[in-house]
Amino acid sequence: MPDFDTVTPLPPAAKGDFSAMFRALLLPHRIVMLAIALAGLSAMVLMMNWSWLPAYLPKLGEGLLMTLYMLVGSVVMGFLLALPLALAQVSGPAPLRWLALSFCTVIRGTPLLLQLWLFYFGLGSLFAQFPEIRGTWLWPYLRQPWPYGLIALTVSFAAYQGEVMRGAFAGVPNGELEAARAFGMSRFKVFHRVWFPRAVHRALPTLAGEIILQLKSTPLVATITVTDLYAVITRVRQATLLTYEPLLFLVAVYICLSAVLILALRWLENRVPTGH
């Protein structure tokens, strides 16, 4: 065996090293910022009126569940829908490509609020006119508002994510796909083993941002009478005549959700260090 002079690569940077993260928090300017945040928080807790909170906790929990349900449902289904939308644009025949492109452009070019209302008032009242639909097992669901919220959010996420995935698919270096083909992989295998995982990994950094945008869109479903967290808070405000406390509570919950999402996706991203 020839004696190679091996180049020792740098070890991958220790990611998710918590003691390092903790030490980074102890820099002087960060200590000052932490102190200010703590002071603000204790002022809020001590000086504001939170007596309503215990009584409304169950309702708030239900609202949070509905928000999460809207978010997770629309992200998962929207992502699944985004794949064919992206693939049609990258490698589909001309009519399909055109169709997918128009769909993404129209959805991304119109307000989500409008789509929500069109689905709810348009589709909803359309369905109600057909006895065939009213007779099926679906009707108990379709007469509630949340399916329309979920559909609108899903369609919107699919259109945005379809655009992201289109770029991600197109950006996978051709040589990697060619290598897969050269070794006898079928078209499906090339997709399943190389093209798709590579594209998802490339799209992950933007996915976190897209999901957070989606989280911030969910309160719109309150306009079609879905009782998400925002709708519950609105009711609290009407019932207690408090202005700031319920809103601050809402802010805190959304910030926590965003933070969890960011950390989870960063963890996912770091599991495969491709280095570029």
Next chain:
Amino acid sequence: MDQPAIEIRDLHKSFGDLEVLKGVSLTAHPGDVVAVIGGSGSGKSTMLRCINMLELPSSGEIAIQGEAYGLHPARGGGLEPIDPKQVQRIRAQLGMVFQNFNLWPHRTVLGNVIEVPIQVLGVPRDKAIARARQVLARVGLAEKEDVYPSFMSGGQQQRCAIARVLAVDPLAMLFDEPTSALDPELVGEVLSVIRDLAQEKRTMILVTHEMAFARDVASHVIYLRDGLIEEQGPPEQIFGAPQSAHLRQFISSVV
């Protein structure tokens, strides 16, 4: 009769109006090491890529171990495979090493090497891993199996790419300028692996700019110019007593 491992008959290939290959024929018997040399743009890569149908020939015939690719005229002109399954089956018996390595960056070194045996050849995972460890040891990467390609030097990546080919134990190996993308100090480690394989009598077609290496390991040298084989023969003859003026000029320009 000794069945040729690779046989190309009168291969033509055009890209639009540009005729890149103008009738190339070549026979490589088992154990042959065929070096392909020639200026850039002479069609070397195109010829190599036709052998595993990464490029579809415009006309001509290619047979691997006696089995010719079934091709029929395509609608847009040129040829296309009658049965993609046949192409996949033949490809799985050929191993290609690319100039830019083309490793799969989302898989570790071991993951790259076991990928084709498991996914294409249906080898059980434990067998594939055992075999992968053997070939990784051969190319000097035994310690690196859990490393992702982007954390390795170019020379290590190319040796990993060679291991990926060895893992399928191919009928023939196709090398397309395997050292051209490497820093000069890393060329040696890759060439020494290829030299080992050549001495082992593995069938290979090697497109290269490393003339000294070609002279050393090749059993047969082909000089391609403008889509035609201008001269071919044993390395002593091609490098020692070149006939064509172009070849003489090419050799002196490269050395």
